[in-house]
Amino acid sequence: MEEKVREFLQNRFAGAITREDNFRGDQSFYVSTEDLFAICQALYEDPDLSVRYLADLTSVDWLGHEERIGGRFEVVYNLYSLQHKYRFFLKVILPAENPEIASLTPIWDGANWLEREVWDLMGIKFTGHPDLTKILTPDDLEGHPLRRDFPITWEVPQFNWNKDKSPEVIK
């Protein structure tokens, strides 16, 4: 199944796979930002591979390790073929400044909340998303908490004697 997907991607999108990785049996294909939507659409429509199930969509912040993957953010698409019972990952590297990628909501309705969550917590923008709003954090929270430079703070109970003291930063 792994060769089939690789062959499919190489035939249909020449040079789209920038890097490959197989760690503990989890196969990942790094693809370029521009091609991602077309690749997902093609995988979805291909009757032979029939990758119809977007199991998960998430993101990783590699702040401090950018040289390792060639960018700060990594968006991970966890795709599953129900027919072949095969799982693989598509990964996309995005820059630190203004990370942006095409939304998959035209293909999968399930991408809607997943992309909203990534936007809310990691600040990656999905162009073409119908309702890219906050989903988990309160409306008045600024910033994106899952970024590595967003500090974990210790919420000190507020009394008169410490009301001017800033919360202690753990990390």
Add this chain to the structure above:
Amino acid sequence: MESKTLNLNMGPQHPSTHGVLRVELEVDGETVVRARPVVGYLHTGIEKTMESKLYYKALPCTDRMDYLSPMNNNLGFCLAVEKLMDIEVPGKVNYARVILSELTRIKSHLVWVGTHAFDLGAMSVVLYAFREREMIVDIYEACAGQRMMSTYIRIGGLAKELPSNFEKLVRKFLKVMPAKLRDYEDLLTHNRIFIGRTKDVAVISAQDAINWSLSGPMLRGSGVKHDLRKDNPYCGYENFDFDIAYGENGDSYDRYLLRMEEIRQSLRIIQQAIDGMPEGPYRAHVPGVVLPPKEDVLHKMESMIFHFKIITEGFKTPVGSVYQGIESPKGELGFFISSDGTNKPNRVRVRPPSFINLASLPVLCEGHLLSDAVCAVGSVDIVLGEVDR
């Protein structure tokens, strides 16, 4: 005469939302025109918290997500870390994990059937279901000392040896449960009011279910045969003989029948596992990564040093990312761990089944009656601790 739709707030404090879920409904008379679930009231940043902790210390966070099935959450995280570290656990651990996670599935489904029937006006089922749930909670207590947040399944094995009365308690439960299950079915399966409230309500087609990334009973209720225990077995599920239940119509009634059947299949698995339980250690022997057994820590020098080192500075992980999905009672519960080679995870992502299943609520509600919205929310089986994390 001008007709106008009305905006109605269901929740966040509403008994049928099982927590702090708010649904913004736009109703035209009694019909729901638009439904928009609003979540996040219980967001505690568990994923962020886990990033700042050593792998062992991140484990108790998982209990707090889906608090109705803590053992499954422990199992998912432990399997992911074991995959990352390439740890093989002893056979007895696998059997114990299978028994505990199937008991947890029954426990979660019992709460579901009780509260769902309660939402629809059948008061008595919840009382009976909690009575049987108590037996499972007692098994939890015997194992871990805790009734809810057990953290019993640990990286590389179990927290401690299974209690001496474990087999007795499980066998007693296996003896009692089938008759009780028939009692619930007598109360609900042919109950005309229950059928009237659930049949052809909250319908989702197989096509839509796949497209919305649903999993678990929500997906199988529509007739899609997808169960990670069969398709991508973990913990040695391939050694057990059981069937996957699935529905046909994808309505709330089918999902009820399916969950009842899942309880029956879980009982089958537990019976096989308790009969074939091998002897052996309750934890893998991987010095420096898996905590040594407590007895050794008290009597052996090296074990004590390893114990001390693992607790204070943890263990170094290889660079890479792993994903491990398990079939939790709610659906596919996945843990994606991305490691940068230090002793703390760079990113822990939980694939929350309830969160993703809940996203499909507009499909289930829109165009149906307002009272069916209650049934739709109930039949998704959400736990807000997991939805908001």
